Amino acid sequence: MAPTVLKAKLPLTSACHHYDDLSQVPWDLQKYWHQRYSIFQHYDYDIRLTDDAWFGVTPEPVAAQIAADLSPRTPASDTIIDIFGGAGGNSIAFALSGKWRRVIAVEKDAATLACAQHNAEVYGVDEGAIVWVHGDCFEFLAQLKAGGDGLDPAVRCEGGDLAATTTIFASPPWGGVSYRDHDVFDLGQMRPYTLADLYEACRPMGHVLFLPRTSDIRQIARLAPEGKKVDVVQYCMEGASKAMVAFMPPLTAADSS
Numbered sequence: 484m485a486p487t488v489l490k491a492k493l494p495l496t497s498a499c500h501h502y503d504d505l506s507q508v509p510w511d512l513q514k515y516w517h518q519r520y521s522i523f524q525h526y527d528y529d530i531r532l533t534d535d536a537w538f539g540v541t542p543e544p545v546a547a548q549i550a551a552d553l554s555p556r557t558p559a560s561d562t563i564i565d566i567f568g569g570a571g572g573n574s575i576a577f578a579l580s581g582k583w584r585r586v587i588a589v590e591k592d593a594a595t596l597a598c599a600q601h602n603a604e605v606y607g608v609d610e611g612a613i614v615w616v617h618g619d620c621f622e623f624l625a626q627l628k629a630g631g632d633g634l635d636p637a638v639r640c641e642g643g644d645l646a647a648t649t650t651i652f653a654s655p656p657w658g659g660v661s662y663r664d665h666d667v668f669d670l671g672q673m674r675p676y677t678l679a680d681l682y683e684a685c686r687p688m689g690h691v692l693f694l695p696r697t698s699d700i701r702q703i704a705r706l707a708p709e710g711k712k713v714d715v716v717q718y719c720m721e722g723a724s725k726a727m728v729a730f731m732p733p734l735t736a737a738d739s740s
C-alpha cells in the first residue's frame with residue numbers, strides 16, 4: 484500500500500491496549516508497565532499502546548528534551564518527519580514544542596498509528612498539528628526524494644530543496660534488547676535496518692537517530708561529511724542512559740561532490 488496521508492482518525496482496535504492492572508499485562512511487558520508514568524505521565528488518561536510499542540516508546544522526559552534540543556536550523560527549515568512514529572511519543576513532543584510548521588509522523592502498523600492519534604488527543608495536541616501518514620517510511624522517503632509526485636500536498640516539499648527544509652527523526656527498531664549484551668553495539672548488525680540503511684534513506688536531509696546507548700560511535704563518526712561535525716548525546720533518566728542520539732547534519736551539493 485502506498486503511503487497515505489490520513490484525513491481522519493483510524494479506529495482503535497483490540498490491539499490498542501490500556502492496561503489498568505498488572506494482572507492484565509503480558510509478562511514480558513510488565514517491566515515497562517511499572518515505568519508507565521515515566522513513559523507517559525498522563526498514562527491514566529487512557530493512553531493506548533500496542534504490545535510491540537511498549538518496547539520502543541521514548542519516555543516522555545527524553546522525548547521532551549530531544550524536542551527542546553532540536554530546532555529548525557533556519558527559518559526555512561520548518562518540517563520534521565518522525566519516520567518510525569510508533570505510539571506517538573516523539574511526534575507529540577515535537578508538536579507540543581511549537582517549533583515546527585509541519586510535524587509529519589509515519590507509521591506502517593494501523594493499530595499503532597491509531598494509538599498515536601489517540602495519544603496525541605490525550606496530550607491536547609491540536610487536530611491537524613501532526614500530519615499522520617500510514618505506510619512504509621522507506622517508500623515514503625523515496626517518493627519524497629523523487630520529487631513527491633503522487634504524494635499528498637500536505638507532505639510534499641513545495642520549495643523543492645528537501646535538505647534545506649526538512650529534518651528527519653528516526654527511532655528505529657533495535658532488533659530486540661540484545662544490545663544490552665554488548666559493550667559496544669555494532670550498528671551494522673541492527674535489525675531489520677542497519678545504520679547504513681537509515682543513512683541512505685534519510686540523506687541528504689539532516690537526520691536525528693535514536694540508537695542503543697552502547698552504539699559504536701566510530702561507525703557514526705565515519706558518516707560525518709568532510710569538515711562537519713556530528714553531535715552525539717546520551718539521554719539519561721535517573722542517572723542512566725536510555726539512548727544515544729546522533730544529530731547528522733544535512734548534506735549540501737558541496738558535500739556530495
Ligand code: MGP
Nearest residue numbers: 538539540541542654655656657658659660693725726
Ligand atoms: P530498555 O531496553 O528497557 O533498556 O529500553 P534499559 O534502559 O536497560 O531498561 P531499564 O530496565 O534500565 O529501565 C530503554 C529505552 O530504550 C526504552 O524506553 C526505549 O526508549 C528505548 N528502546 C528500547 N528498545 C528495545 C528500543 C527499540 O527497539 N527501538 C527504539 N527506538 N527504542 C528502544
